[in-house]
Amino acid sequence: MGTWNKRDDMLVHSLDPYNAEPSPDALAGQPITPVDTFYSRNHGHVPTLDPATWRLTVDGLVARPLELSLADLREKFEPHTVTATLCCAGNRRAELMAVRDIPGQTPWRSAAVSTARWSGARLRDVLAAAGPHHDARHVAFTGADHATSLDPPQPFGGSIPAAKATAAEVLLAWRMNDEPLPAVHGGPVRVIVPGYIGARSVKWLQRVTARREPSANHFQALDYRLLPADADPAATPPGAGLALGVAALNAAVLTPAPGAPLTPGTHTVHGYALAGEHRAVTRVDVSTDGGTTWRQAVLDPPAGPWAWTLWHALIHLPPGPAEIVARAWDDSAATQPEHPDALWNPLGYLNTAWSRVDVVAG
């Protein structure tokens, strides 16, 4: 067993902050990711909070500010469970870094994505208890972790629009896959915002604040933003670029692994595809000739409206090198761009290019 009770074969990008993604084959064909396999993306030291003394503050533009214990959350609000995929906005950044370096950012491969059953209270029920004002257009979250990359260190935080915060699928969760939420995944309580980038599912939740504007926290105002390729992140004012929220259409090959030696003949390709809020994955294509011809993958029915679509396809590999390519389509018939080159951005987010894996048969 590795650090934080994770599998030994996690790819650990850094120990503290703990940043690790599973081996892609550990995700393949598994609708629910075991806790010991679930990716972990952190900006600071993992806080260890005592569930007995933990308190949540609900404040800002509300009629009745609240101070809630975990027992309050359990007893005063109806419990709900949502199966949701979380995906890091930096997933697949390594392919962008192969185009041009992105200093100081984690080179995530394709497995900074996982799916769990999350249980807790609906955020909207908690907000309703506090009585949000009419002009509270955003709901901000603050965690107990401090981002060590900032000087001075600041708590991690972010916000979502009130329309999303009051949707049925957004939870304040204290259980993950039917077990207490472990510290490394934000326990005692974290936010779960299905259909959004993982960063908005704030861990070690301390505070929920109803606001007129989006959060002014560094990770909402300055980070997790899509900047144009020629922007200098160090010289970018707060609010520049596009604040990431709803997750974009994406897909990746999980197996075979890049560079895998394979026998010529028939192989099964496994992967996942994701569409953000209000979109569904409708088709996944797989090519072994760089995208000139495609065959459709078989899509597994998702575990729910907020879960990834796992897929597999049979391919035939003649002797020699081959490039396996995958792309997804959503229900608007939109599909992914071909190359990461034209998607490169200074913070390395949202690589939604076709997934490409080079293998050799023979």
Added chain:
Amino acid sequence: MGTWNKRDDMLVHSLDPYNAEPSPDALAGQPITPVDTFYSRNHGHVPTLDPATWRLTVDGLVARPLELSLADLREKFEPHTVTATLCCAGNRRAELMAVRDIPGQTPWRSAAVSTARWSGARLRDVLAAAGPHHDARHVAFTGADHATSLDPPQPFGGSIPAAKATAAEVLLAWRMNDEPLPAVHGGPVRVIVPGYIGARSVKWLQRVTARREPSANHFQALDYRLLPADADPAATPPGAGLALGVAALNAAVLTPAPGAPLTPGTHTVHGYALAGEHRAVTRVDVSTDGGTTWRQAVLDPPAGPWAWTLWHALIHLPPGPAEIVARAWDDSAATQPEHPDALWNPLGYLNTAWSRVDVVAG
């Protein structure tokens, strides 16, 4: 004045059925498209219906089937106005046909898209008057026009999910840009389904039918579908491929025109961008070097949540040939694919590739 009171400079693809798109420069910078400029896409002869005797049937899975006159619609339901862009699913098909021919389909350029102010009754109010059953998951529309390409000719029709049919923006419209809806645009009454492909905004509306399943009409079950590149449309069973509905992210250059002789120096590029239901255009990039470097276009605030985003950008052209390229991003940070090659499909729908216009300066 041309056919159907359209501008003389319309590109008329066929006279009967009347299929015509405006000159792209007639759309540039105009938030609302005048009626004489609005594109027209038809599958049969334009019916001329007498508004005084026109009747709408509302039937299917409803408690109280209705027969409504235009006076009933006007008097019994609250009027609403929505500014909405309609876009043909075959818009930009000519670029797909340049990759590989698509026999029997109209070679739309980039202007099978227009925006108008539509006024009428909300479909949801009319449905509520009829009392739809709980299991009416789809709402089908039938027009008075007969598609002459089918043997025997069949009425044009289609359907949308009930969740969309009961959304506030879906209208049964009898006015267009504050004038009575002209026959060539579906008068006396047509459906307007903002955020969906144009084909679902059925013209010359005769019948609204609440159903358990999507419409079995040819244009829902067999046409307006994204088929895989290797499918034979003539051998495709009903329901194959992806039924098009929600519009996909797209953008195009309107001016300068392809092949336009320009003086070297600074020019303004004009264009439009569209994102379907639940998405917004957040950024448009323009390149003059084939997509190696980009500058951001200036986005005009849209005329409403269902209207296109018009944009413009200053470019500098040195003497010689140049390729002007444009692409849009939506609020999930998804962007468009590079080339139409990988988007080619047997019915020629949804070319969402980067828009490319070759010009020569000097």
